[in-house]
Amino acid sequence: MKYLLYCIFFFWGSSLFSQNKEVLYGLDETPQALLLNPGTRISNAFHIGIPLMSHFHFNGGSSGISAYDIFQKSSVDINTRIRNKISELDGRDFFTATQQLDILNFGWKNKQEFYFSGGVYQEFDFIFYFPKDLALLAWEGNSDYIGKKFDLGELNTRGDLLMVYHLGATKRWSKKLTIGARAKIYSSLLSFSSTDNSGTFETRISESGNNIYEHIINSNLSLNTSGIASLSDLEDSSQATNKILNRAFFSGNLGLGIDLGATYEINEKLTASASFIDLGAIFHSKDVESYTINGEYTLDGIDLLFPPLGTSDTAPPYYDDLIDEIEEAFEIDTLYNSYSQLRPLKTYTSLKYNFGRPVGGDEGCDCLNMGENQKYNQSAGLQLFNVFRPRGLQFAATLFYYRKISDYLTFKTTYTVDSYSYNNIGLGLVSNIKMVNFYIIANNLQWYSNFAKAKSVSLQMGLNIIIDENK
Amino acid sequence: MKNNLHLLFLIAVIVFFYSACVKDTDFDQTDDIVLETVLELDFIFFDINSQNFTDLGVNNTIISDTTNLDFLGSEAASENIIRVDFYFRNTNSFPVSLESQYQFLNDNNEIKYELTIPIQDGNINNPVVTEFTEIIENNDLIDFMMATKVVVNTIANTSLNNIDGNLDLQSKATYYLRLEQ
Numbered sequence: 001m002k003y004l005l006y007c008i009f010f011f012w013g014s015s016l017f018s019q020n021k022e023v024l025y026g027l028d029e030t031p032q033a034l035l036l037n038p039g040t041r042i043s044n045a046f047h048i049g050i051p052l053m054s055h056f057h058f059n060g061g062s063s064g065i066s067a068y069d070i071f072q073k074s075s076v077d078i079n080t081r082i083r084n085k086i087s088e089l090d091g092r093d094f095f096t097a098t099q100q101l102d103i104l105n106f107g108w109k110n111k112q113e114f115y116f117s118g119g120v121y122q123e124f125d126f127i128f129y130f131p132k133d134l135a136l137l138a139w140e141g142n143s144d145y146i147g148k149k150f151d152l153g154e155l156n157t158r159g160d161l162l163m164v165y166h167l168g169a170t171k172r173w174s175k176k177l178t179i180g181a182r183a184k185i186y187s188s189l190l191s192f193s194s195t196d197n198s199g200t201f202e203t204r205i206s207e208s209g210n211n212i213y214e215h216i217i218n219s220n221l222s223l224n225t226s227g228i229a230s231l232s233d234l235e236d237s238s239q240a241t242n243k244i245l246n247r248a249f250f251s252g253n254l255g256l257g258i259d260l261g262a263t264y265e266i267n268e269k270l271t272a273s274a275s276f277i278d279l280g281a282i283f284h285s286k287d288v289e290s291y292t293i294n295g296e297y298t299l300d301g302i303d304l305l306f307p308p309l310g311t312s313d314t315a316p317p318y319y320d321d322l323i324d325e326i327e328e329a330f331e332i333d334t335l336y337n338s339y340s341q342l343r344p345l346k347t348y349t350s351l352k353y354n355f356g357r358p359v360g361g362d363e364g365c366d367c368l369n370m371g372e373n374q375k376y377n378q379s380a381g382l383q384l385f386n387v388f389r390p391r392g393l394q395f396a397a398t399l400f401y402y403r404k405i406s407d408y409l410t411f412k413t414t415y416t417v418d419s420y421s422y423n424n425i426g427l428g429l430v431s432n433i434k435m436v437n438f439y440i441i442a443n444n445l446q447w448y449s450n451f452a453k454a455k456s457v458s459l460q461m462g463l464n465i466i467i468d469e470n471k
Numbered sequence: 472m473k474n475n476l477h478l479l480f481l482i483a484v485i486v487f488f489y490s491a492c493v494k495d496t497d498f499d500q501t502d503d504i505v506l507e508t509v510l511e512l513d514f515i516f517f518d519i520n521s522q523n524f525t526d527l528g529v530n531n532t533i534i535s536d537t538t539n540l541d542f543l544g545s546e547a548a549s550e551n552i553i554r555v556d557f558y559f560r561n562t563n564s565f566p567v568s569l570e571s572q573y574q575f576l577n578d579n580n581e582i583k584y585e586l587t588i589p590i591q592d593g594n595i596n597n598p599v600v601t602e603f604t605e606i607i608e609n610n611d612l613i614d615f616m617m618a619t620k621v622v623v624n625t626i627a628n629t630s631l632n633n634i635d636g637n638l639d640l641q642s643k644a645t646y647y648l649r650l651e652q
Contacts, residue, residue, distance in 0.1 A: 071496040078500045079507070143509035143645060203511060211516040212560065212643045301513030301642070304536040304623060308526035319539035409481055429484050440485055452493045 020385045021057070022398040022414045023428035023441045024460060025348050026273065029410050030430055030439045031107055031464055034117050036348060037275035038168045038180030039261030042107075042115055046467040047437070049105030053463045055121065057100040061456035064093040064130075068452040086135050091154045092391065093130040099123070102462065103163075117182075118167035122248075125344070129156040129391060142203045152199035152219055156390050161190040162282070163248045168259065179262040186255035186343070188282050189247045193341060194223040195390040211300040218296035219330065224339055225291075226253050226284035255282030257343055271379075273350045278343040285338040297329040345388045352381030352402070359404060377404040383414075394418070408432045414443070421455055428460075437464040506650035514557065514642040515623065521565075521631035532627040537620055544577070544619040552616065554608040554647040561590045564598035565636035570626045575618035584615040595635050 025036045031047040032055045033040045049055065065085055070078065100123045107117030131154035136145070168182030199219035206214045227247065231240045257280020263273040302318045309315065356378030383398040396418040404410045414426040426443030440461040447454035515538065524531050542548055563569060568591055575584040586605050593599035607615050625638065 067493070068496060071498050071500055073495055073497050078503050079505055082504070138508065139506060141508040141510045141648070143511045146511070206641075210641075211513045212558070212641045213511065213513050215513065299513065300516065302515045302538050304515055304517040304538065306517065306519055306523045306534045306536045306625070308523075315537040317539070319541060405480075409478075411484075427484070429481055431481050448492075450492065450494050452496045 020346075020387070020396050020398075020416070021441075021460065022383055022385060022396065022400070022416050023412055023426040023443065024439075025383060025385075026350055026352070026400075026402070027410070027412050027428055027430060027439070027441075029404075029432060030437060030462065031105065031117065031466065032102070032439075032462055034107070034115075034168065034170065034180070034182075035121075035166075035259075036277060037261035037263070037273055038117075038170055038182040038259050039178050039263050039273065039275060040170065040180070041172060041178045041263050041265075042170060044107065044109070044115070044466050044468060046108045047106065047117075048465050049102055049119065050463040050465070051104055052101065054105040054119075055100065055102035055460065055462040057098070057458075057460040059099075059456060059458040060097045061458075062093065062095045062130075063455070064089045066453050066455045068450070071452065083139060086132065086139055089130050089132055089135075091129060091132050091151070093132075094127055094389075094391075095130070096125075096127045098125050105464070113171060115170040115180075116167065117170070118165075120163060120165050122161075122163050124159075124161050126159040127157065127389060129154065131155050137201070142201075145203070146213070147202070147204050149200040149202045152201060152221065153197045155197045155221065156195050158193040158195055158390055159191070160188065160282075161244070162252070163187040163189065165250075166259075176265045177262065178264075180260075182259035184257040184259065184278070184280060185250070186257060186280065186282050187248060187250050188227060188253040188255065188284065189244050190227040191253070191282070191284060191341065192223065192225045192228060193390075194221070197221045206300060208300065210303070213300065215299040216297075217299075217330075220292075220294050222290060222292045224284070224288075224341075226286065226288045226339075228287070229289040230287045253282055253284045253286050253288075255340075255343070256280050261348075269354050269376075271350075271352050271354065271381075273348070273352075275348045277346040277348070279345055281340045281342045283338065283340045288336055288338060290335040290337065290339065292333045292335065293330050294333075295329040295331070297326055299326070342388075347386045348383060350381060350383040352379045352400075354379045356403070378402065416443070424456070426458075432466065432468075435465050435467060437466045438462070502652060504651070506648070508648040508650070510646045510648065512644055512646065514644045515621075516639075516641050517623075518637055518639045519625065520637040521634050524627060524631045529632050530630045532630055533624055535622060535624045537622045539620045540575075541619055543575075543616055549616040551648045551650050552612070552646050553649045554606065554612065555615065556645040556647075557586075557605040557607070557642065558645070559588055559603040559605075559640065559642045561588065561601045561603070562598045562639040562641075563590050563593040563601065563636070564595050565627070565631060565634060565638060566592055566594050567631060567634065567636075568592040568628050569638060570628075571640070572622075572624040572626065574622040574624070575615060576620050576622060577617050578619050583618040584611065590638065593636070598639075 021036055024033060027033050028040055028042055069085055070081055100121055103120040103122060105119035107115060109115045133150040133154055137150050165185040166182050168180055170180035172178040199221060202216045203213050206212060234240050257278050259277045261275030263271060265271050302322060354376040356376045359375050359377045379402045381400060383400060385396040387394050396416055398414045398416040400412055400414045402412045408431055410430045412428045416424040423446060424443055425445045427445055428439060428441035430439040443458045444454040444456055523534050571588040571590060573586050574582050577583050588603045590601045591599045
């Protein structure tokens with residue numbers, strides 16, 4: 001239990017950023033920028049990621065709480081801190097964990113100047129909205145909340161473990177416009193979602209007058225799972241692992257998706273870009289089990305009837321009848337129907353201003369190629385990010401500054417704001433030493449002296465081999 | 472020289488990334504996390520008249536009923552409930568005083584806890600409400616949590632034959648739970 005709590009709190013942070021890779025977006029020195037915008041203007045002739053090492057991304061977060069909030073050394077009792085946090089958080093707060101691992105990543109430019117890029121990556125994505133009412137009920141009970149309707153609809157969670165096979169093409173159609181698209185095949189390994197719930201639990205002063213209270217529960221709850229039911233029949237975890245891994249090669253529940261992106265160089269100084277990532281769905285048809293509980297029940301205690309029984313007679317089974325009635329009212333229906341699930345669609349838009357020292361030619365200035373072809377060693381701008389989550393859009397805005405320090409060292413720093421956090425500072429470094437491309441990115445740097453205070457933890461890194469067009 | 476500086480910068484940043492630390496926290500406080508919950512639930516209720524008594528005999532003055540309360544004897548309940556308050560509200564319109572006995576028995580029908588509530592007499596036009604609260608904790612609670620059923624005896628001081636009126640009981644239990652590691 002203790003270690004579980006450690007893990008939960010370690011991975012806690014502001015999840016608006018869990019899908020947002022604000023530093024990597026537009027960082028054209030890394031081929032992985034193509035995964036965030038297939039319309040990235042890329043100058044490589046070829047790249048191949050070091051298998052399993054070309055991109056690793058982890059982010060864990062919560063929208064409203066840090067490990068420090070709960071576990072700080074303080075004279076205030078930890079239970080008081082938890083109680084205070086429960087009252088601060090609301091049903092829009094959430095916890096997330098996202099992880100990606102590039103298995104394979106490669107790209108090449110053909111004679112028609114199309115840059116093809118493809119590969120395989122594994123992704124885990126989890127979100128759990130904070131069910132405030134249920135937390136309140138568990139932590140404090142109903143005694144102080146007579147007449148309050150505890151909202152069961154706050155139960156909202158989703159988790160996916162999948163492999164993504166992708167192939168994209170990027171083409172600079174004109175001096176101003178680069179566009180790209182990426183087709184994706186999703187192979188879902190495990191999936192669960194419970195996002196369409198409703199219902200209430202209320203204890204109120206009795207209106208019927210039978211007893212002091214009426215406890216009224218009405219529920220409309222559902223949980224969809226795929227790839228999970230069959231695992232419960234397996235004897236040990238190694239069998240389960242093998243079964244999950246076997247699904248990675250197109251034998252899981254499959255889905256289709258597309259990424260679209262474009263970069264438009266308005267003029268030599270101004271560049272705009274936008275992308276849609278994961279516009280698609282997974283069709284769950286294998287190993288599907290869905291559970292629903294739809295029911296309503298009013299409990300007002302045990303009604304004793306005092307029947308005229310003889311000495312050898314037994315009293316009516318009041319309690320057993322009551323339990324049977326409740327179980328009947330909230331019977332769990334198990335369904336095996338196929339269902340489809342939209343992928344969480346992400347969108348990026350960006351506008352940047354280029355300035356500083358011209359770079360790109362042998363002597364710094366690409367003087368034979370001025371105009372929109374010209375690159376500068378610095379830029380600054382604004383990025384906007386959206387992700388469609390079960391409870392609607394999550395939004396983030398980022399200011400960034402980019403600087404190419406030398407031919408083999410580039411950095412980008414970001415300042416991101418969203419509904420919950422106003423001070424997320426990110427930094428990414430890319431080094432290109434000969435053909436070896438290495439990058440490392442992290443955010444919430446302002447908390448690096450004490451990560452416990454950070455509401456999110458995010459790290460991305462990778463290693464590629466790149467052959468530049470000029471070589 | 473400039474390139475070396477850049478390399479140094481890169482290394483310094485990477486070292487910085489990996490030197491992040493967690494401090495001023497004490498994760499052992501998880502041992503101190505205690506869930507203290509107070510749940511209020513309806514208990515039993517009934518509405519009886521003189522017929523309930525005379526069905527067993529014209530001069531009968533006692534009626535009984537029993538219900539299981541299996542959850543009380545469960546391990547989860549006995550480990551986590553630290554106090555139980557019962558509240559009984561009897562509304563009597565019999566012009567006769569009564570008495571309610573609650574005998575909490577285990578599976579062997581041994582009395583583990585018992586309480587008696589005197590009920591004031593009333594009249595048909597002005598029923599009298601008698602409220603009664605019982606708090607069970609400490610050693611009494613240990614015995615109480617061994618019970619799995621309750622026998623309710625309602626006793627009239629005199630025969631209720633041909634007497635108008637009724638006795639209405641409403642009751643609730645307040646369970647104080649303490650969940651810890």
